[in-house]
Structures are given as C-alpha cells and as structure tokens.
Amino acid sequence: MPAPWIPVWLAAMASLGQVAPQAAPPGSVRVDDELVVTAERTHYDPLTQTYTFSKGVVAVYGFTTVRAERLVIHNAPGDQTAEANGNVRLDDPEANLSADNLRFSWKTDARTGHAENAIIHIANVTIRAKRAEMRPEKWDLYDVSGTACRNDPPFLEARTRHISVTPGKDGKAVHPSIYVLGHKLLTLPDRSFNLNPKTEGFNPPAISYRRGSGLGVNFTSGFLLNQQTNLLVAAAAFPDSRPGYGATVTRTFLKADSIDSIVTPASELGERFRNGYLENIQVRTPDQERRSMRNLKRSVAISSVWNQGATATGDDTTYSKPLEAVYELGGGIGDYGYLGQVRAQTIRRNGEAIHTRMILSGSAGIAPRPIGKNLDLIGRIDSSLFLGTNFGWVRGSVGAVYTPIPQIALAAGVFASQEAGSTPFSVDRLYAKNGFVLRADFNLGPTKFSFMQKWDRNLGRFDREYTASQVVGCLEPFVAYRKYPNEYNLGLRFRLDEFYDVLRRRDFKRTKPVKTQVSPQPDGTLKSGI
Numbered sequence: 296m297p298a299p300w301i302p303v304w305l306a307a308m309a310s311l312g313q314v315a316p317q318a319a320p321p322g323s324v325r326v327d328d329e330l331v332v333t334a335e336r337t338h339y340d341p342l343t344q345t346y347t348f349s350k351g352v353v354a355v356y357g358f359t360t361v362r363a364e365r366l367v368i369h370n371a372p373g374d375q376t377a378e379a380n381g382n383v384r385l386d387d388p389e390a391n392l393s394a395d396n397l398r399f400s401w402k403t404d405a406r407t408g409h410a411e412n413a414i415i416h417i418a419n420v421t422i423r424a425k426r427a428e429m430r431p432e433k434w435d436l437y438d439v440s441g442t443a444c445r446n447d448p449p450f451l452e453a454r455t456r457h458i459s460v461t462p463g464k465d466g467k468a469v470h471p472s473i474y475v476l477g478h479k480l481l482t483l484p485d486r487s488f489n490l491n492p493k494t495e496g497f498n499p500p501a502i503s504y505r506r507g508s509g510l511g512v513n514f515t516s517g518f519l520l521n522q523q524t525n526l527l528v529a530a531a532a533f534p535d536s537r538p539g540y541g542a543t544v545t546r547t548f549l550k551a552d553s554i555d556s557i558v559t560p561a562s563e564l565g566e567r568f569r570n571g572y573l574e575n576i577q578v579r580t581p582d583q584e585r586r587s588m589r590n591l592k593r594s595v596a597i598s599s600v601w602n603q604g605a606t607a608t609g610d611d612t613t614y615s616k617p618l619e620a621v622y623e624l625g626g627g628i629g630d631y632g633y634l635g636q637v638r639a640q641t642i643r644r645n646g647e648a649i650h651t652r653m654i655l656s657g658s659a660g661i662a663p664r665p666i667g668k669n670l671d672l673i674g675r676i677d678s679s680l681f682l683g684t685n686f687g688w689v690r691g692s693v694g695a696v697y698t699p700i701p702q703i704a705l706a707a708g709v710f711a712s713q714e715a716g717s718t719p720f721s722v723d724r725l726y727a728k729n730g731f732v733l734r735a736d737f738n739l740g741p742t743k744f745s746f747m748q749k750w751d752r753n754l755g756r757f758d759r760e761y762t763a764s765q766v767v768g769c770l771e772p773f774v775a776y777r778k779y780p781n782e783y784n785l786g787l788r789f790r791l792d793e794f795y796d797v798l799r800r801r802d803f804k805r806t807k808p809v810k811t812q813v814s815p816q817p818d819g820t821l822k823s824g825i
Contacts, residue, residue: 324337324339324346324348329356329357330354330355330356331354331355331356332346332348332352332353332354332355332366333351333352333353333354333355334348334349334350334351334352334353334366335349335350335351336348336349336350343369343371343374344369344370344371345367345368345369345370345371346366346367346368346370347365347366347367348365348366348367348368349364349365349366350364352364352365352366352379354366354379358387358388359385359386359387360385360386360387361379361383361384361385361386361397362382362383362384362385362386363379363380363381363382363383363384363397364380364381364382365378365379365380365381366378366379366380373402375400375401375402376398376399376400376401376402377398377399377400377401378396378397378398379396379397379398380395380396380397381395381396382395383395383396383397385397389417390415390416390417391415391416392410392413392414392415392416393413393414394410394411394412394413394414395411395412396409396410396411397409397410398410406430406431407428407429407430408427408428408429408430409426409427409428409429410424410426410427410429411425411426412424412425413426413427417794418791418794419443419769419790419794420441420442420443420791420794421441421442421443422436422439422440422441423439423440423441424436424437424438424439425437425438425439426438431462432461432462433459433460433461434459434460434461434462435457435458435459436457436458436459437456437457438456439454439455439456439457439458440452440453440454441453441454442769443769443789443790443791443794444768444769445768445769446768446769448474448476448477449474449476449477449769450475450476450768450769450770451473451474451475451769451770451789452473452474452475452477453468453471453472453473453474454471454472454474455468455469455470455471455472456469456470457469458471460490461490462490463490463491463492464490464491465487465488465489465490465491465496466487466488466490467485467486467487467488468485468486468488469485470482470483470484470485471483471486489517491519492554492555492556492557493519493525493547493551493554493556493557493558494517494518494519494525494527494557494558494559495515495516495517495527495557495559496516496517497516497517497518498514498515498516499514500512500513500514501513501514503531509533509534510533510534511531511532511533511534511536512531512532512533513529513530513531514528514529514530514531515527515528515529516528516529517557517559520544522551523546523547523548523549523551524544524545524546524547525544525545525547525558525559526542526543526544527542527543527544527545527559528541528542529541529542529600531604536602536613537601537602537613538602539600539601539602539603539604539613540600540601540602541598541599541600541601541603541616542598542599543559543596543597543598543600544596544597544598545558545559545560545594545595545596546594546595546596547593547594548593548594548595549591549592549593549594553591554591555590555591556587556590556592558592558594559596560592560594560596560621560623560636562600562603563636563638563654563656563679563722564603564604564605564606564614564722565606566606566780567677567725568658568675568677568692570583570584570587570588571584571675571692572584572673572694572696572706572734573673573692573694573706573708573710573732573734573747574692574732575760575777576734576745576746576747576760576761576762576775576777577762577775579736580704581663581671581673581696582663584660584673584675585632585660585662585663587632588625588627588632588633588634588658588659588660588675589625589626589627589632590625590626590634591625591626592623592624592625592626592634593623593624593625594622594623595620595621595622595623596619596620596621596623597618597619597620597621598616598618598619598621599616599617599618599619600614600615600616600619601615601616601617602614602615603615603616605721605722606780612644612645612721612722613644613645614642614643614644614645614720614722615642615643615646616640616641616642617641617643617649618640618641619638619639619640619641619642620638620639620640621636621637621638621639622636622637623635623636624636630661630662630664631659631660631661631662632659632660632661632662633657633658633659633660634657634658634659635655635656635657635658636654636655636656636657637653637654637655638653638654638655638656639652639653640652640653640654642720644719644720650683650684650719650720651683652681652682652683652684653681653682653683654679654680654681654682655679655680655682656677656678656679656680657677657678658675658676658677658678659675659676660673660674660675660676661673661674661675663696666695669697669698669699670695670696670697671695671696671698672693672694672695673693673694673695673696673708674691674692674693674694675691675692676689676690676691676692677689677690677691678690679723681716681718681723684716684717684718684719684720684723685716685717685718686714686715686716686717686718686723686724687714687715687716688712688713688714688715688723688724688725689712689713690710690711690712690713690725690728691710691711691712692708692709692710692711693708693709694706694707694708694709694732695707695708701738702737702738702739702740703735703736703737703738704734704735704736705734705735705736706732706733706734706735706736707731707732707733707734708731708732708734709730709731709732710727710729710730710731710732711728711729712725712728712729714728726757726779727749727751727754727757727758728751728752728753729751729752729753730749730750730751730752730754730757731749731750732747732748732749732750733747733748734746734747734748735747740766741765741766741767742764742765742766743762743763743764743765744761744762744763744764745760745761745762745763746760746761747759747760747761748760749779757778757779758777758778758779759776759778760776760777760778761774761775761776762774762775762776763775764788766790769789769790770787770788770789770790771787771788771789771790772786772787772788773785773786773787773788
C-alpha cells in the first residue's frame with residue numbers, strides 16, 4: 296500500500312528554486328523559507344546549482360524530517376531532482392518511511408518519486424515494497440506486503456506483486472495472497488477497491504437477515520459515471536418475498552475536491568436520525584454527528600425502486616417508487632449544520648394504488664456547546680411535510696454529555712415531537728414520539744463498550760443498543776446490537792480506518808501533529824467489519 300511521503304517531498308522540492316540560500320543556524324544550510332539541511336559536510340556548486348550533503352544529513356521541511364547518509368539536490372532549471380542515499384528515514388505526522396534510496400523530481404510537468412526497499416508505516420499498518428514509483432496522480436508499488444500486526448511473523452498479512460492506487464479514487468492489487476503466521480492461506484483474483492468518498496464502490500453480494508423472511512442476499516454498489524455523477528444499483532432476494540431492486544443516478548454540483556461523503560441522497564424509507572449520537576450507538580461521538588450534519592450537499596437524483604423494505608417503520612412492509620426526483624442541500628453555518636431534501640415521487644405499498652406526492656424534509660443541529668466542566672450540550676431539530684397525503688411532523692431533541700475522564704462519557708437526552716394530518720403510509724409516521732435516552736461509553740484502551748436505552752411515553756422501553764469490542768493483536772472482535780431497527784452484527788475488524796482515511800484523500804495538505812490521547816468514545820463503526 297502507498298503512503299503520503301511523496302506528496303510531502305514533492306511539495307517541499309517544488310519551492311527550492313524560488314529563493315537563494317539564506318542564513319541558517321550554525322552548521323546548517325537554509326535552502327528556502329522552510330527547508331533547512333544540516334550535515335557534517337556541505338558543498339554547493341553554483342555552476343550546476345547543486346547541493347551535496349553528506350554524513351549525518353538531517354533535512355527539515357515543516358513537520359517533515361529526513362535523515363540520510365547523503366543528500367544531493369539538483370536545482371538547475373530543467374534538472375530539478377534530488378537523491379537521498381544510505382539508511383534513508385522520513386518522519387512525518389502522516390507516515391514514516393525508511394528506504395535504501397530515494398529519488399524525486401519536482402519539475403512542474405514531471406513530479407515523480409522512486410524508492411527502493413521501502414518500509415512504510417501509516418497509522419497501525421506496516422507496508423514493505425521492493426520498489427515504489429510515485430506520481431501525484433498514481434502510485435505503483437511492486438513486491439508488496441502489508442499488515443496491521445506487530446508480531447513476527449505477522450498473524451495476518453497480505454502480499455501482492457503489484458498494487459496501483461489513484462489517491463481519492465480507486466486501486467487494484469494483482470493476485471493478492473493472504474498469509475497466516477507466514478504461511479500462505481489462499482491467493483485471490485485481482486482485487487479492485489474504492490477510495491472515493493463520493494460513491495459506495497463495488498461490493499460483492501452479501502448474506503443478510505430480514506425479519507419475517509430469514510436469510511437472503513443483498514447487493515448494493517455505486518459507480519462513478521464521471522467526477523460528478525454517480526450510479527447506485529441495488530438488489531435483494533429473500534424467501535417468500537418479492538425481489539427488490541432499484542437504481543439511482545445522482546448529479547452533484549460540488550467540485551470533486553470539496554466532497555467528503557456519499558453523494559446519493561439517503562432514502563426517507565431508511566432509518567431516520569441515523570447520524571445522531573443519542574439515536575444510534577454506532578455514532579461514536581457528538582462530534583461525529585456534528586461533522587455528518589455539516590457535510591456539503593448539492594445534488595439532484597433520479598431513481599426507480601421496487602419492493603424496498605422500510606427500516607423506519609419497524610415492520611415488514613415493502614414499498615415501490617416507480618419514479619422519484621430528489622434535490623438535496625446540506626452544509627454548515629457557524630456552529631450549525633443542516634440538511635434538507637425536496638422529493639417528488641410516485642409511491643405505493645405492497646402493490647397497492649400509486650400515490651403522487653412531494654416531501655419536504657429538513658434537519659438542523661448545533662455543535663456540542665460547553666455548559667459546565669466536562670459537560671456539553673447537544674441538540675437538533677428534524678421535520679418532514681408530505682404534500683399530497685397531507686401529513687407532517689416535527690421533532691426536537693436535546694441532551695447533555697458528561698466526560699468525567701477522557702475514557703468515560705455519560706449522556707442523557709429527551710425528545711419530543713408533534714404530528715398533524717393523516718397518511719395512508721405507516722412509514723411516514725414517527726415510530727417513537729416522546730421520550731428520553733440514556734447512554735454510557737467506556738474506552739479502556741483495547742477494551743471498548745457502549746450501551747444505550749430509549750424509552751417512549753406510549754411504547755415504554757422500545758430500544759436497547761450496545762457495542763463491545765476487544766483488541767487482540769492486530770484484530771478486534773466486536774459485537775453490536777440494536778433492538779430497533781433490529782440490527783445484530785458479530786465479526787472482526789482489522790483496524791484499518793485511519794489507514795483508509797489517508798488513502799481516500801485526493802491531496803495531502805500539511806497537518807500539524809496533535810497530541811494523542813485515548814478517545815472518550817468507543818469505536819463503534821462497522822465499516823471495516825466482516
């Protein structure tokens with residue numbers, strides 16, 4: 296797998312020809328405003344504009360430090376290249392790299408990098424590559440192995456003779472092999488993987504469970520038709536049920552580098568408030584809810600969906616929407632985040648008569664606001680208006696989150712709602728209308744546990760949710776349960792989220808190192824589970 300070290304160095308080298316050498320601390324050479332090189336021996340040839348540093352070379356550029364036995368910088372026009380040789384080590388907040396040799400070019404039309412016998416550390420992942428060829432738009436690594444395990448030999452390791460990555464877009468591994476404790480377990484066909492935050496990417500069919508139907512097969516995948524258009528296709532088959540299927544084409548009006556989330560609008564048939572900290576145990580922190588509410592959204596979608604289940608109802612009703620158009624708008628203003636949708640649709644339930652209507656829905660939330668020592672206030676408001684079936688509702692929730700120590704978070708909240716009018720579709724109504732929520736999170740290093748209960752004035756205790764996980768070497772077994780909407784997951788995480796976050800970036804803006812501490816919330820996401 297690749298790492299961000301080449302964008303770091305390409306950025307550093309790009310500025311070398313812009314200024315003449317300036318004063319630097321004794322024993323050092325200031326090459327430009329940020330790049331300072333220290334070495335026991337230094338030589339500069341003004342005719343070729345070449346710096347040669349040797350013995351104990353330390354080059355510092357911003358937050359990045361490179362150490363080597365020898366560093367040569369060619370700074371003449373048309374020859375903007377550099378080589379670092381001998382026990383090369385690069386330390387950066389994003390990654391660490393060691394290699395026998397590094398070569399790179401910062402020419403405007405030929406920015407490249409080359410490394411031999413490289414060992415790269417990103418988050419908790421270690422990658423070894425015999426050779427790496429890097430360009431800003433594509434990374435190629437050869438004779439590669441990667442693992443998140445620290446033991447030797449690794450408990451679990453992946454190897455491939457070639458992997459190519461287009462940052463922020465996709466990648467492909469040629470016949471990857473899986474090794475357990477150094478022994479080959481199996482070799483897979485060529486594997487492609489999605490790194491684009493705009494689309495769901497290709498996902499193979501998966502076994503799934505549906506209440507009342509049992510085990511079945513689900514398939515959902517997204518494909519970019521171009522940089523601003525996504526095609527989502529989905530299909531499902533369960534015993535004693537009509538097969539479900541559908542397709543959605545979404546066009547976003549945002550620039551590619553400003554999109555950090557899936558562009559396909561969420562369905563009103565799905566779980567409402569799924570991104571809420573006091574609604575979903577898989578939302579790890581109030582800040583995660585805040586970021587979700589502030590995702591930029593500017594898109595139009597056209598879809599046709601048949602025999603789709605409705606998570607929001609808590610029953611087995613299915614709906615078909617022969618034709619639907621959606622406009623979605625979202626973002627942030629100051630401390631507030633918002634998301635709005637306008638839907639025009641034809642809809643029917645279980646093969647009944649078709650209704651034509653519009654839906655106006657919106658959500659707004661405030662960033663966690665300190666109201667006392669280690670005590671934050673959170674809140675949001677949600678609403679939907681159904682034109683054509685003459686129904687609507689509005690719901691507000693507010694809560695407090697107390698973190699007595701960084702490893703523990705205790706939260707409580709209340710929610711209240713009001714409905715008006717009538718509707719033929721149970722999916723339009725709120726499942727729980729007025730009640731309260733209690734939540735507790737414990738992050739004890741390798742052991743994490745979260746628990747949440749919800750009560751409604753009419754339903755009583757209607758929901759119980761929990762997640763638990765335990766780090767065992769490079770693996771993290773987990774269990775997650777949600778009574779409503781009846782979700783149960785058991786599996787293993789490979790603890791690769793931070794690693795994938797790096798690969799999903801389309802560019803590598805410099806970030807300052809931050810002090811690491813144990814998060815006050817558990818890692819409840821199931822994104823990497825199998």
